Amino acid sequence: MITLEPPATRAQRLRWALSDTFVIAGRSYSQLRTQPGQIAAELVAPVIMTILFGYVFGSAIRLPGGGDYRNYLMPGIFMQVMALSAVAAATSVAEDMARGIIDRFRAQPIARAAVLAGRSLADLSKDWLSLATMSVCGLLIAGWRPHGTPLGTLAGFALLALFGYAMIWLGTYIGLFVKNGAQADAATFGWLFPMTFLANAFVPLEGLPGWLRAIADWNPMSAVVSAARELFGNPGSAAASWPLQHPVTAALCWSLLIIAVFAPLAVRRYRTAASR
Amino acid sequence: MIHAEGVRKRFGTTEALRGVDLDVPRGSVCGLLGPNGAGKTTMVRVLTTLLRPDGGSARVAGCDVAGDAERLRYRIGLAGQHAALDELLTGRRNLELFGRLYHLPRRTARRRAEELLDRFGLTEAANRPVRTYSGGMRRRLDLAASLIVSPPVLFMDEPTTGLDPRSRLALWDELRALVAEGTTLLLTTQYLDEADHLADRIAVMDAGRVVAAGSPSALKAKVGGDRVSIAFRDAADLAPGVEAVRGVLPGEPEIDAAERRLVVPVSDGAASLVRVAAALGAAGVGVEDLGLRRPTLDEVFLALTDAPAKEPTKEKEAA
Numbered sequence: 147m148i149t150l151e152p153p154a155t156r157a158q159r160l161r162w163a164l165s166d167t168f169v170i171a172g173r174s175y176s177q178l179r180t181q182p183g184q185i186a187a188e189l190v191a192p193v194i195m196t197i198l199f200g201y202v203f204g205s206a207i208r209l210p211g212g213g214d215y216r217n218y219l220m221p222g223i224f225m226q227v228m229a230l231s232a233v234a235a236a237t238s239v240a241e242d243m244a245r246g247i248i249d250r251f252r253a254q255p256i257a258r259a260a261v262l263a264g265r266s267l268a269d270l271s272k273d274w275l276s277l278a279t280m281s282v283c284g285l286l287i288a289g290w291r292p293h294g295t296p297l298g299t300l301a302g303f304a305l306l307a308l309f310g311y312a313m314i315w316l317g318t319y320i321g322l323f324v325k326n327g328a329q330a331d332a333a334t335f336g337w338l339f340p341m342t343f344l345a346n347a348f349v350p351l352e353g354l355p356g357w358l359r360a361i362a363d364w365n366p367m368s369a370v371v372s373a374a375r376e377l378f379g380n381p382g383s384a385a386a387s388w389p390l391q392h393p394v395t396a397a398l399c400w401s402l403l404i405i406a407v408f409a410p411l412a413v414r415r416y417r418t419a420a421s422r
Numbered sequence: 423m424i425h426a427e428g429v430r431k432r433f434g435t436t437e438a439l440r441g442v443d444l445d446v447p448r449g450s451v452c453g454l455l456g457p458n459g460a461g462k463t464t465m466v467r468v469l470t471t472l473l474r475p476d477g478g479s480a481r482v483a484g485c486d487v488a489g490d491a492e493r494l495r496y497r498i499g500l501a502g503q504h505a506a507l508d509e510l511l512t513g514r515r516n517l518e519l520f521g522r523l524y525h526l527p528r529r530t531a532r533r534r535a536e537e538l539l540d541r542f543g544l545t546e547a548a549n550r551p552v553r554t555y556s557g558g559m560r561r562r563l564d565l566a567a568s569l570i571v572s573p574p575v576l577f578m579d580e581p582t583t584g585l586d587p588r589s590r591l592a593l594w595d596e597l598r599a600l601v602a603e604g605t606t607l608l609l610t611t612q613y614l615d616e617a618d619h620l621a622d623r624i625a626v627m628d629a630g631r632v633v634a635a636g637s638p639s640a641l642k643a644k645v646g647g648d649r650v651s652i653a654f655r656d657a658a659d660l661a662p663g664v665e666a667v668r669g670v671l672p673g674e675p676e677i678d679a680a681e682r683r684l685v686v687p688v689s690d691g692a693a694s695l696v697r698v699a700a701a702l703g704a705a706g707v708g709v710e711d712l713g714l715r716r717p718t719l720d721e722v723f724l725a726l727t728d729a730p731a732k733e734p735t736k737e738k739e740a741a
Contacts, residue, residue: 165522173519
């Protein structure tokens with residue numbers, strides 16, 4: 147009754163690959179619509195962090211270079227939430243693998259990269275939603291004020307989202323190795339969350355012992371935070387290392403490098419991974 | 423429709439498939455039977471392009487599994503061991519999603535989803551999320567999802583595992599209807615009665631090989647023919663009973679004195695039974711039980727594979 151053939155031309159193949167990607171992204175959006183509670187939960191965490199750090203730590207922390215701590219803090223919290231988008235990506239891909247729906251996708255004539263690419267796009271939209279919520283919250287509650295140009299501020303958000311996208315691919319790759327959602331959570335949150343503190347997100351690095359400071363200086367997360375501070379015109383701290391002296395370049399390079407490594411690895415892993 | 427030759431697959435140090443040959447003609451049902459770990463699922467995964475074989479070749483619906491995988495994927499449906507559905511989405515949205523991923527235009531995908539929901543009696547539940555479905559409904563939706571493009575070849579990996587008897591019978595009916603419409607079906611199962619009921623041909627797999635193949639009746643004949651089994655009322659009945667049986671049956675009786683039981687292989691089935699009954703009656707021997715015993719697929723299975731016996735074999739007795 148319906149007889150179908152693979153795409154005849156390169157253009158059609160590309161069109162179908164894009165269509166597959168958007169269909170998969172649409173699936174993620176439909177899933178989100180069915181669980182508004184979860185979106186709310188995901189948005190609440192950054193809001194709590196903003197208030198907690200802004201008021202609890204903010205009352206005690208004095209910046210060495212002067213400046214308002216809450217303005218210093220917001221880019222750090224933005225980065226932390228972007229970094230942790232790896233957790234949600236890993237969890238949901240691991241759950242799909244465990245349920246066997248990935249087998250159905252793989253037995254259908256879908257473009258190779260489409261399933262993961264579609265999910266990553268949907269996750270990226272969630273990142274933008276988190277960024278928007280946090281900015282409103284920062285502006286209204288924490289008294290955050292970006293002092294850069296409008297274009298610079300926009301560039302700051304774009305850079306944060308790019309980093310989030312890189313972390314989504316990292317999380318996706320990890321999610322393809324673990325057995326279920328709980329393991330995926332442990333395999334990402336377990337080291338990413340501490341790593342967000344081993345950076346200049348919440349406290350200036352000046353007080354750290356030398357070896358720890360070297361790690362924090364070269365932590366990609368530090369570059370992202372410094373870059374966002376620079377673009378938002380928020381106070382930063384003294385930069386002693388190359389990545390923090392050129393934070394925008396460093397953050398761009400780190401993010402693109404992570405995507406360039408983990409996106410192809412994840413797609414390859416997806417094609418060969420046995421479901422469980 | 424499915425043709426495999428010497429298919430091999432190795433996972434690390436375990437050889438999951440050690441040269442599997444399989445031939446399934448168009449419009450027939452092949453039952454892949456075997457204990458856990460025999461390689462049934464691996465074979466299905468190779469034939470549905472989910473795994474690349476390490477050696478050998480296989481063609482499904484005229485497409486090579488390695489060289490022409492993309493075209494092949496438009497010609498097959500697969501229902502795996504777990505219902506491969508999105509739990510959060512509704513039944514209708516699931517079918518539309520899979521339809522769109524076959525590159526059906528949106529409207530065609532929607533219409534096809536409607537048809538399949540109707541066919542599988544899921545129209546009422548169509549707008550509920552799949553996580554609220556019962557096991558039987560999930561299976562039906564999973565089957566519907568594998569039929570979106572009306573594939574000429576359908577693979578089902580242990581389709582009725584975990585279903586209650588009613589849902590199981592309903593699924594069998596559905597599968598029979600599909601085969602009547604011309605679908606070629608390969609199903610794996612651990613249930614011998616399922617293979618017996620559905621399959622035209624059975625391939626018994628064990629440790630990565632096909633150890634026997636043929637029609638269910640041919641396989642049963644392979645293990646042995648019919649036997650007449652007699653249980654005597656008293657120990658005293660045994661000797662005259664054996665005497666009487668020897669008089670009418672050429673086969674060598676196997677005697678179990680403790681159980682007061684006698685088993686004789688026969689070639690002409692029920693006719694032998696009639697002769698034995700007459701002879702025992704004429705000799706005035708007390709008989710507690712008399713029956714014709716046919717080998718079941720369970721016995722075939724146990725005889726052909728190294729699987730340990732899980733349950734005592736069933737006896738089909740025609741008195």
